[in-house]
Amino acid sequence: MLIGRPISVIGGGIGGLAVALACAQRGAQVTVLEQAEAIAEVGAGIQISPNGWVVLEALGVAGALADRSMRSTAVRLRDFRRGAEVFTMALRGDFYLVHRADLIEVLRAACVSAGVTIRLGVQVTEITPDGRANRLALGDGSSETHGLTLAADGLNSAARRALNAKSRAFFTGQVAWRATLPGRDLPAEAHVFMGPGRHLVRYPLRGGALTNIVAVEERDQWAAEGWHHADDPENLRVAFTDFCPEIREMLDDVQAPKLWGLYRHPVARHWHAEALALLGDAAHPTLPFLAQGANLALEDAYVLSRILADEPDTATALARYQAARKTRTARVIEAANDNATNYHLRPGPLRFAAHSALRIASRVAPHVVANRYRWIHSHDVTR
Ligand SMILES: Cc1cc2nc3c(=O)[nH]c(=O)nc-3n(C[C@H](O)[C@H](O)[C@H](O)COP(=O)(O)OP(=O)(O)OC[C@H]3O[C@@H](n4cnc5c(N)ncnc54)[C@H](O)[C@@H]3O)c2cc1C
Numbered sequence: 001m002l003i004g005r006p007i008s009v010i011g012g013g014i015g016g017l018a019v020a021l022a023c024a025q026r027g028a029q030v031t032v033l034e035q036a037e038a039i040a041e042v043g044a045g046i047q048i049s050p051n052g053w054v055v056l057e058a059l060g061v062a063g064a065l066a067d068r069s070m071r072s073t074a075v076r077l078r079d080f081r082r083g084a085e086v087f088t089m090a091l092r093g094d095f096y097l098v099h100r101a102d103l104i105e106v107l108r109a110a111c112v113s114a115g116v117t118i119r120l121g122v123q124v125t126e127i128t129p130d131g132r133a134n135r136l137a138l139g140d141g142s143s144e145t146h147g148l149t150l151a152a153d154g155l156n157s158a159a160r161r162a163l164n165a166k167s168r169a170f171f172t173g174q175v176a177w178r179a180t181l182p183g184r185d186l187p188a189e190a191h192v193f194m195g196p197g198r199h200l201v202r203y204p205l206r207g208g209a210l211t212n213i214v215a216v217e218e219r220d221q222w223a224a225e226g227w228h229h230a231d232d233p234e235n236l237r238v239a240f241t242d243f244c245p246e247i248r249e250m251l252d253d254v255q256a257p258k259l260w261g262l263y264r265h266p267v268a269r270h271w272h273a274e275a276l277a278l279l280g281d282a283a284h285p286t287l288p289f290l291a292q293g294a295n296l297a298l299e300d301a302y303v304l305s306r307i308l309a310d311e312p313d314t315a316t317a318l319a320r321y322q323a324a325r326k327t328r329t330a331r332v333i334e335a336a337n338d339n340a341t342n343y344h345l346r347p348g349p350l351r352f353a354a355h356s357a358l359r360i361a362s363r364v365a366p367h368v369v370a371n372r373y374r375w376i377h378s379h380d381v382t383r
Contacts, residue, residue, distance in 0.1 A: 010124050019300070071096055076088045174216055
């Protein structure tokens with residue numbers, strides 16, 4: 001157990017709050033340092049699959065989240081031009097369509113109930129590991145010394161920089177627009193409209209009150225990475241102008257989309273020092289093509305807390321944690337990278353053959369494609 005053990009967590013996103021809660025439930029005295037002035041999330045959807053849901057169940061927050069979310073019953077791959085179905089994968093198990101703000105709120109509330117201290121407006125600008133302690137330089141110019149520190153500070157992690165030589169992320173040549181619109185009474189399913197060099201994912205949120213879209217386009221021009229870059233909705237409409245009327249009409253309602261440049265980052269080589277560990281996007285930023293980044297962060301959080309509770313020597317525990325997580329996360333990320341290519345095939349023999357094969361598989365053996373990802377979704381870190 002971690003009874004009375006002080007633990008600091010950098011970052012109050014999905015990974016940070018989950019690991020804070022998991023450690024607090026095992027008895028640790030946890031403090032979260034979050035740079036934002038409030039624990040909040042962008043207004044967007046997120047798909048949680050059974051491998052992430054088991055963690056939310058183990059943390060005791062799945063019930064509260066299920067009340068605000070929709071259980072997803074299918075993923076439908078559709079052709080962009082007419083919207084015709086190419087492949088349908090029925091989902092069995094705990095696949096949920098979740099509003100990010102709802103996930104963050106249930107985690108935050110559970111953290112507060114478990115006695116976690118959340119310090120807001122605290123930006124960690126630099127970390128210097130020093131044996132069993134870490135010196136944290138803060139944005140206001142002060143510095144503090146913390147013992148065991150778990151860093152879930154996302155894509156531009158200061159902790160990752162402290163543990164690794166700078167690695168080069170490269171622009172994938174793809175950008176993603178994200179927007180939510182008023183609901184359209186859509187069924188609880190994710191629909192993927194596949195076009196040449198582009199695809200659009202659409203699903204409902206909060207009982208159908210909102211519709212979430214993520215629209216991905218291949219392009220040469222560089223675009224910035226991050227949730228906060230606004231774009232003119234006209235650019236989104238122009239990029240998807242040859243999609244079926246169902247999509248075009250929906251895009252007419254988009255008012256303030258955000259544009260995210262998609263980058264590939266290598267999985268960090270070193271995840272830990274003697275008393276410092278990375279988790280979530282800080283260790284392994286994940287492209288959204290298999291909806292796994294947050295699910296992996298939840299898995300990390302649970303595994304890290306359990307190993308810390310089991311293993312009395314912290315440095316050994318952190319090495320065990322890296323060994324337990326690195327291969328799986330790298331494999332999932334590789335699978336996500338591959339998926340973009342499959343969605344974006346150009347008209348021609350390859351696209352015809354691939355879509356025909358999917359149509360036939362959909363009728364004859366839908367389980368074959370579903371089984372392709374079973375190793376991701378059925379992984380249960382809580383067992
Ligand atoms: C378009 C898109 C769609 C996606 N859809 C899905 C999906 O459907 N399913 C899924 O599983 N994943 C999805 N993902 C991936 C998912 O969003 C991320 O993997 C996940 O948010 C990572 O969580 P995290 O806690 O590690 O990092 P983050 O969510 O980035 O949280 C980091 C936190 O740390 C704080 N912070 C950062 N730096 C500092 C600092 N220096 N000091 C103090 N605090 C700091 C930040 O303010 C933030 O609160 C998607 C990603 C994109 C781009």
